[in-house]
Amino acid sequence: MKTAILRARLLEAQLDLARCQERAVILLLTGHAVTHKGRLVNELNHWLENRHTEVHALAPSSEERERPYWWRFWRRVPDRGRIGIFIHGWYGDALFARAERRLSPGAFRDRLAEIRAFEAELAAEGVVLLKLWMDIDRPAQRRHLQALQADPVRAWQLNDTDWQRHLQHAVIDALGREMREATAADHAPWHRLDFRDRPAQLRRVGALLHETLVAPPARPTVVPEVVPAVVPEVVPGEAPAPPSIRRAEPRVAAPLKKSDYAERLVEAQGRLAINAREMARRRIPVVLAFEGLDAAGKGGGIHRITEALDARQYRVHRIAAPSDEELALPWAWRFWRRLPADGRIALFDRSWYGRVLVERVEGLAPEAAWRRAYAEIREFERQLLAHGAVLGKLFLAISQEEQLRRFEARAATPHKRHKLTDEDWRNREHWEDYQRAIDEMFARTQAPGAEWALIACDDKRRARLAVLEQVNRRLEMRLASPH
Amino acid sequence: MKTAILRARLLEAQLDLARCQERAVILLLTGHAVTHKGRLVNELNHWLENRHTEVHALAPSSEERERPYWWRFWRRVPDRGRIGIFIHGWYGDALFARAERRLSPGAFRDRLAEIRAFEAELAAEGVVLLKLWMDIDRPAQRRHLQALQADPVRAWQLNDTDWQRHLQHAVIDALGREMREATAADHAPWHRLDFRDRPAQLRRVGALLHETLVAPPARPTVVPEVVPAVVPEVVPGEAPAPPSIRRAEPRVAAPLKKSDYAERLVEAQGRLAINAREMARRRIPVVLAFEGLDAAGKGGGIHRITEALDARQYRVHRIAAPSDEELALPWAWRFWRRLPADGRIALFDRSWYGRVLVERVEGLAPEAAWRRAYAEIREFERQLLAHGAVLGKLFLAISQEEQLRRFEARAATPHKRHKLTDEDWRNREHWEDYQRAIDEMFARTQAPGAEWALIACDDKRRARLAVLEQVNRRLEMRLASPH
Numbered sequence: 001m002k003t004a005i006l007r008a009r010l011l012e013a014q015l016d017l018a019r020c021q022e023r024a025v026i027l028l029l030t031g032h033a034v035t036h037k038g039r040l041v042n043e044l045n046h047w048l049e050n051r052h053t054e055v056h057a058l059a060p061s062s063e064e065r066e067r068p069y070w071w072r073f074w075r076r077v078p079d080r081g082r083i084g085i086f087i088h089g090w091y092g093d094a095l096f097a098r099a100e101r102r103l104s105p106g107a108f109r110d111r112l113a114e115i116r117a118f119e120a121e122l123a124a125e126g127v128v129l130l131k132l133w134m135d136i137d138r139p140a141q142r143r144h145l146q147a148l149q150a151d152p153v154r155a156w157q158l159n160d161t162d163w164q165r166h167l168q169h170a171v172i173d174a175l176g177r178e179m180r181e182a183t184a185a186d187h188a189p190w191h192r193l194d195f196r197d198r199p200a201q202l203r204r205v206g207a208l209l210h211e212t213l214v215a216p217p218a219r220p221t222v223v224p225e226v227v228p229a230v231v232p233e234v235v236p237g238e239a240p241a242p243p244s245i246r247r248a249e250p251r252v253a254a255p256l257k258k259s260d261y262a263e264r265l266v267e268a269q270g271r272l273a274i275n276a277r278e279m280a281r282r283r284i285p286v287v288l289a290f291e292g293l294d295a296a297g298k299g300g301g302i303h304r305i306t307e308a309l310d311a312r313q314y315r316v317h318r319i320a321a322p323s324d325e326e327l328a329l330p331w332a333w334r335f336w337r338r339l340p341a342d343g344r345i346a347l348f349d350r351s352w353y354g355r356v357l358v359e360r361v362e363g364l365a366p367e368a369a370w371r372r373a374y375a376e377i378r379e380f381e382r383q384l385l386a387h388g389a390v391l392g393k394l395f396l397a398i399s400q401e402e403q404l405r406r407f408e409a410r411a412a413t414p415h416k417r418h419k420l421t422d423e424d425w426r427n428r429e430h431w432e433d434y435q436r437a438i439d440e441m442f443a444r445t446q447a448p449g450a451e452w453a454l455i456a457c458d459d460k461r462r463a464r465l466a467v468l469e470q471v472n473r474r475l476e477m478r479l480a481s482p483h
Numbered sequence: 484m485k486t487a488i489l490r491a492r493l494l495e496a497q498l499d500l501a502r503c504q505e506r507a508v509i510l511l512l513t514g515h516a517v518t519h520k521g522r523l524v525n526e527l528n529h530w531l532e533n534r535h536t537e538v539h540a541l542a543p544s545s546e547e548r549e550r551p552y553w554w555r556f557w558r559r560v561p562d563r564g565r566i567g568i569f570i571h572g573w574y575g576d577a578l579f580a581r582a583e584r585r586l587s588p589g590a591f592r593d594r595l596a597e598i599r600a601f602e603a604e605l606a607a608e609g610v611v612l613l614k615l616w617m618d619i620d621r622p623a624q625r626r627h628l629q630a631l632q633a634d635p636v637r638a639w640q641l642n643d644t645d646w647q648r649h650l651q652h653a654v655i656d657a658l659g660r661e662m663r664e665a666t667a668a669d670h671a672p673w674h675r676l677d678f679r680d681r682p683a684q685l686r687r688v689g690a691l692l693h694e695t696l697v698a699p700p701a702r703p704t705v706v707p708e709v710v711p712a713v714v715p716e717v718v719p720g721e722a723p724a725p726p727s728i729r730r731a732e733p734r735v736a737a738p739l740k741k742s743d744y745a746e747r748l749v750e751a752q753g754r755l756a757i758n759a760r761e762m763a764r765r766r767i768p769v770v771l772a773f774e775g776l777d778a779a780g781k782g783g784g785i786h787r788i789t790e791a792l793d794a795r796q797y798r799v800h801r802i803a804a805p806s807d808e809e810l811a812l813p814w815a816w817r818f819w820r821r822l823p824a825d826g827r828i829a830l831f832d833r834s835w836y837g838r839v840l841v842e843r844v845e846g847l848a849p850e851a852a853w854r855r856a857y858a859e860i861r862e863f864e865r866q867l868l869a870h871g872a873v874l875g876k877l878f879l880a881i882s883q884e885e886q887l888r889r890f891e892a893r894a895a896t897p898h899k900r901h902k903l904t905d906e907d908w909r910n911r912e913h914w915e916d917y918q919r920a921i922d923e924m925f926a927r928t929q930a931p932g933a934e935w936a937l938i939a940c941d942d943k944r945r946a947r948l949a950v951l952e953q954v955n956r957r958l959e960m961r962l963a964s965p966h
Contacts, residue, residue: 015901038793045794050786051801051832055794062545087795156760277639303533310521311528311538312570318534324807349534418498 003203007047010206013213014083018052021081021328023217024127027209030091031134032172033165034144034158035195037087040134043202044209045085054078057087066341067285068387070118074336077127079328083209090115091131095179096161099171106229108175112182113226117379120223123187124372125330130212131188132205133176136195138169144195186218221368223375226382234481235385235449242446243454245397245438261461268468269308275475276309276345283342284478285389288471289351292396293434294424295406296457301396301467302347308468314345319354331355331369332376339384352377353393356441361433374444381450390478392471393445394453395438400431402458486686490530493689496696497566501535504564504811506609506700510692513574514617515655516648517627517641518678520570523617526685527692528568537561540570549824550768551870553601557819560610562811566692573598574614578662579644582654589712591658595665596709600862603706606670607855608813613695614671615688616659619678621652627678669701704851706858709865717964718868718932725929726937728880728921744944751951752791758958759792759828766825767961768872771954772834775879776917777907778889779940784879784950785830791951797828802837814838814852815859822867835860836876839924844916857927864933873961875954876928877936878921883914885941 001009017023027044029037041055056076064072070090078084088095094111097103103111119129136144145166148158165172180190191208193201279286288305290298306314317338326334332352340346355373359365365373384391398406407428410420427434442452453470457463484492500506510527512520524538539559547555553573561567571578577598581591602612619627628649631641648655663673674691676684762769771788773781789797800821809817815835823829838856842848848856867874881889890911893903910917925935936953940946 019901038795042792042794046786046790049782050789050794051782051799053794054798057795085794299532299534303529306533307529309525311525311533311536311568312521312540315537316534418502 001207006203006206006210010047010210010213011049013210014048014052017083017213018049018081021079022126024078024080025083025209025212026078026086026089026122026127026129027083027132027205028086028089028091028129029132029134030088030095031132031176031193032136032141032169032195033162034141034148035134035136035193036198037134040193040201040205041085041087044205047202047206048083052081053083053085055085055087056089058089058092063341067339068383068389070114070383071336071339073118074333077122077329077333079325080126081328090118091179095172095175096165098175099165099168104230109182110226110228110230112179113224113228114379114383115183116185116224117226117375119183119185119188120220121332121372121376121379122330123185123218124220124223124369125332126217126219127330128212128217129188130208131183131190132208133180133190133192134195135192138166140195141166141169185220187220221372223372223379225375226379228382228386232386232388234388234478236477237448239446239448239451242442243395243452244442245395245454246435248397248454248456255459256461256465258461261465264465265304265468268465268472269304271472272305272308272468272475275472275479276313278479279345279390279475280310280313280343282479285340285342285384285387286345286392286475287340287348287384287389288345288392288394289348289353290394290396291351291353291357292394292455292457293398293403294427295403295410295419296396296398297460297463298349298396299419300460301394301455301464302349304464304468305347305471309345313343314347315340316347316349319348319350319352332380335380340389342388352380353441353445356444357434357437358427360437361427361430374441377445378447378450381445381447385449390474391450392453392474393450394455394467394470395442396455396457396463396467398457400428403428484690489686489689489693493530493693493696494532496693497531497535500566500696501532501564504562506611507561507563507812508566508611508613508692508695509561509569509572509605510566510613510615510688511569511572511574512615512617513571513578514615514659514676515619515624515652515678516645517624517631518617518619518676519681520617523676523684523688524568524570527688530685530689531566535564536566536568538568538570539572541572541575546824550822551866551872553597553866554819554822556601557816560605560812560816562808563609564811573601574662578655578658579648581658582648582651587713592665593709593711593713595662596707596711597862597866598666599668599707600709600858602666602668602671603703604815604855604859604862605813606668606701607703607706607852608815609700609702610813611695611700612671613691614666614673615691616663616673616675617678618675621649623678624649624652668703670703704855706855706862708858709862711865711869715869715871717871717961719960720931722929722931722934725925726878726935727925728878728937729918731880731937731939738942739944739948741944744948747948748787748951751948751955752787754955755788755791755951755958758955758962759796761962762828762873762958763793763796763826765962768823768825768867768870769828769875769958770823770831770867770872771828771875771877772831772836773877773879774834774836774840775877775938775940776881776886777910778886778893778902779879779881780943780946781832781879782902783943784877784938784947785832787947787951788830788954792828796826797830798823799830799832802831802833802835815863818863823872825871835863836924836928839927840917840920841910843920844910844913857924860928861930861933864928864930868932873957874933875936875957876933877938877950877953878925879938879940879946879950881940883911886911 045053060072073090098108123129148154184190290302292298302316322334335352338346355365356370360370381391407420410416446452455463455466528536543555556573577591577594580586606612631637667673773785775781785799805817818835821829838848839853843853864874890903893899929935938946938949
């Protein structure tokens with residue numbers, strides 16, 4: 001194909017991508033130093049309609065450093081219809097940190113596993129990936145470095161690390177090979193670009209990108225599991241068996257007396273206030289996910305927590321229908337974007353578990369999507385914990401009879417009527433389906449540091465105390481660890 | 484009203500606010516140290532449904548420091564339906580910086596004028612404001628500080644600055660009075676809360692907030708002008724007379740020869756590459772707004788700019804229909820959010836001028852909205868310049884005959900057909916209305932550092948060179964200044 005024809009076809013394919021808004025494309029370049037990655041990206045970008053492209057070369061901000069590692073990449077995933085070009089992206093950090101021994105071999109392999117999971121999740125959500133390894137042999141790299149250094153006009157292109165990376169050429173070469181082998185996939189293939197073929201590189205990349213744009217996308221249905229070699233010390237070794245809503249007994253023998261409740265509430269909230277302040281001081285983020293049956297008392301439980309907190313420290317996120325900006329991005333982004341900075345507390349009133357609960361039961365998500373969600377969720381939570389966050393997952397359950405009583409009470413009370421919707425009644429019809437989905441969720445997302453707490457809520461007072469107790473316990477476990 | 488009734492009514496009013504999603508509310512507290520602002524906010528927050536509130540106490544991030552001052556507040560404006568509670572907000576910084584002489588008297592007054600403009604713009608866009616000054620007299624403040632210091636349980640509440648602010652009580656008192664006088668408005672009233680009335684404060688604030696929620700909002704139709712006393716040295720003293728599209732001659736004597744064009748293009752792009760690199764080195768942000776008649780060649784002009792730039796440095800923002808997240812916030816947010824970090828370049832393909840062009844002519848914005856937009860835009864651009872940004876505003880014009888020729892050529896060329904929409908033909912019918920709107924825009928938004936360049940585009944080659952020349956000249960003017 002002539003270059004002019006290739007350019008025209010590539011542009012046409014890009015405009016189709018922008019028009020359909022079904023997929024996004026990520027083109028990632030990494031590899032050896034002084035291989036003209038920047039120049040290649042510039043040239044390619046001139047072939048494209050740059051209203052629909054974005055180029056990312058990372059230097060993490062303070063907001064990024066205060067959140068789990070992958071947040072900086074999640075926030076840069078392009079919208080459907082757009083092409084995101086990443087220089088080094090999530091590979092450069094892994095590669096050079098390992099080369100400089102800032103990452104242990106185990107941590108490097110863990111990072112590669114995280115990359116596999118991240119890319120599979122993106123691909124499953126319609127983000128097409130194309131990855132380029134920019135290659136150069138050691139003598140050519142040396143010659144090129146020397147030529148650049150001698151050229152007064154271009155010497156500024158060299159930076160301090162280029163020579164260092166030249167000295168580590170063999171290490172980077174070996175790590176690059178390991179990295180590519182570990183992360184090649186149908187949905188995220190690697191291509192090697194040799195420095196000697198430089199004049200043809202642009203055409204080659206243009207052709208690869210064109211191919212990627214017009215080919216039917218490979219969408220994985222399984223997100224690979226990350227089994228880390230390096231486990232953060234703050235995560236306990238083993239999780240107890242998951243709870244079961246079908247085997248649980250939501251009712252209690254006798255309701256708690258009001259005076260006993262008031263006393264124990266004050267005590268628990270006092271403890272929580274002290275614990276939360278200590279989290280702020282030690283800059284530990286806290287993520288609390290509240291799920292539960294309708295009318296089980298999520299709002300009341302959350303309120304008893306926030307009563308004890310400084311309003312500057314927390315934020316309640318109510319997860320409802322996604323915005324159109326969220327719909328243009330992979331599903332998980334709507335949760336990533338709400339993660340708290342270090343020392344802050346995010347309370348999720350409904351959470352990322354919606355996918356395997358309401359979206360599954362009501363058929364709002366395709367089966368493939370909710371089936372792979374378990375692994376995606378496990379990985380999401382693992383990354384929160386790896387960042388040092390405390391994670392609390394609370395499921396509030398009530399019996400069918402108690403739920404009916406509360407619905408009827410709401411319908412009869414003017415200022416509570418807004419809390420009751422047609423959907424609530426509809427959900428009740430799927431009671432059995434929900435029970436099955438809930439128990440599967442418990443079983444498949446129970447993990448060390450990410451244990452579920454099933455809280456029986458037929459007695460509101462006991463339930464609220466149990467919520468506080470659960471949150472306190474999780475914070476205190478974390479505070480007891482020396483990190 | 485009994486407290487229980489007040490609480491119930493307040494909650495009801497808040498839920499109405501959340502349901503209607505028409506307005507947002509900002510409650511701001513500032514004033515003397517150790518007046519229990521945090522505690523009051525906590526207590527009030529417990530009265531509210533905290534899924535619809537957010538509390539902000541600021542500590543600017545690196546991303547915030549790299550953008551114009553007001554970005555940090557714009558990004559925290561609550562969505563319609565929500566209540567944002569700000570501790571100190573945009574007042575604390577002004578107050579304490581002036582008290583500590585980090586702001587000159589002139590800069591302090593400028594800040595107050597910016598606050599007036601910001602609050603008027605928010606109010607005009609449906610954000611209701613309520614501001615509280617927390618008062619305490621000097622002896623009471625001293626007693627309270629001593630008591631806190633002596634109390635081992637509460638001593639942590641004191642921070643280093645509290646004593647310093649106590650010593651400056653008289654200064655803060657006087658500045659607070661000046662600040663309140665300068666920024667009181669029907670749409671953003673001040674209320675003074677005395678420390679001695681502490682037990683009644685929560686009720687008072689609850690009642691004020693309730694009143695604010697149920698009262699018809701005061702919506703200003705005029706945004707006050709900021710005439711700064713302190714002019715940044717990088718801004719030139721006077722702007723030339725604005726251009727006029729009706730008096731301009733878009734046609735040129737003879738088209739530029741291709742070989743001359745190619746030579747001059749290479750030269751201009753080379754200059755731009757050097758200038759842009761220098762902007763990155765000196766961490767100066769650049770904002771380029773491209774407006775123009777349909778088919779005048781905005782895309783081509785932008786492309787000739789970006790060809791010369793490093794793709795990592797710039798981003799093209801095409802301004803089209805707002806997202807639903809943008810619709811939930813004041814109009815200006817969609818532009819603020821796209822401002823570049825220091826050293827970066829943002830190219831706007833259509834811009835904040837849409838409000839006084841297409842939205843005005845097509846009746847998409849109410850007359851009051853586009854009428855006040857001129858002042859809002861002047862202030863927006865003034866803030867960009869005050870932050871040290873370079874601003875380029877380019878208007879690309881063609882004659883009616885040339886536009887028709889280009890439309891017909893587009894309709895006849897398959898791969899250009901997507902560029903031509905029904906809207907383009909419709910806009911042509913409003914030719915005269917557009918001419919009037921354009922000239923009014925030129926006249927009303929011409930300002931030092933924010934001058935318009937009207938570029939005749941009937942000859943594409945000359946037009947592209949003129950675009951490059953204009954951008955180069957603006958960058959070089961800035962680079963010639965020593966700051």
